[in-house]
Amino acid sequence: MNEETNKERLIKSVRNIPDFPIPGIQFKDVTTLFKDAECLQILSDTMYDMYKDKGITKVIGIESRGFIMGPILATRLKTGFVPIRKPGKLPAEVIEECYDKEYGTDCVQIHKDAIDENDIVLLHDDLLATGGTMKAACSLVKKLNPKKIYVNFIIELEELKGKDIFDDDVEIESILSL
Numbered sequence: 637m638n639e640e641t642n643k644e645r646l647i648k649s650v651r652n653i654p655d656f657p658i659p660g661i662q663f664k665d666v667t668t669l670f671k672d673a674e675c676l677q678i679l680s681d682t683m684y685d686m687y688k689d690k691g692i693t694k695v696i697g698i699e700s701r702g703f704i705m706g707p708i709l710a711t712r713l714k715t716g717f718v719p720i721r722k723p724g725k726l727p728a729e730v731i732e733e734c735y736d737k738e739y740g741t742d743c744v745q746i747h748k749d750a751i752d753e754n755d756i757v758l759l760h761d762d763l764l765a766t767g768g769t770m771k772a773a774c775s776l777v778k779k780l781n782p783k784k785i786y787v788n789f790i791i792e793l794e795e796l797k798g799k800d801i802f803d804d805d806v807e808i809e810s811i812l813s814l
């Protein structure tokens with residue numbers, strides 16, 4: 637299958653759930669991609685092709701939907717996998733970054749020894765909406781001084797323009813723009 641056919645196959649397999657978890661949100665459910673063997677293979681192959689020549693040394697997944705394709709991609713790229721989690725979940729010494737949400741604040745944490753200045757990292761999450769979560773994850777990872785940061789999403793919600801809040805030194809790509 638060619639690239640366009642693959643994308644169409646993925647787009648028609650994303651389940652849209654109106655008004656979840658609150659009225660007004662069109663929730664993009666990626667579990668319908670993961671349960672479909674052909675879609676899961678397309679995702680894995682597409683992400684592998686996007687990043688195979690970038691010298692990535694660690695894939696970093698954002699809790700919790702970044703924990704599915706993240707490790708799959710890490711095994712394809714033969715890199716390590718590192719989780720970024722919500723506070724109180726990681727057992728060893730962590731660093732933290734907090735960010736403002738529509739209501740209140742949220743924080744993300746990573747183990748302090750998870751990456752170092754020799755790493756080229758790829759941060760992965762399922763979906764880019766406003767970008768707040770991934771921006772905080774990037775700021776967190778920058779504190780550990782990796783050589784380069786790539787960012788990847790399965791889906792980008794284009795009209796929210798989440799990409800605009802990122803610094804130019806971070807390379808962001810999505811498989812699907814909806």
Ligand code: AMP
Pocket residue numbers: 661662663664665699701761762763764765766767768769770798
């Ligand atoms: P944001 O920080 O606004 O970019 O939100 C990104 C996080 O919220 C991701 O981890 C997504 O899984 C989740 N999310 C936000 N909006 C949606 C949506 N419309 N459909 C599915 N997940 C969403």
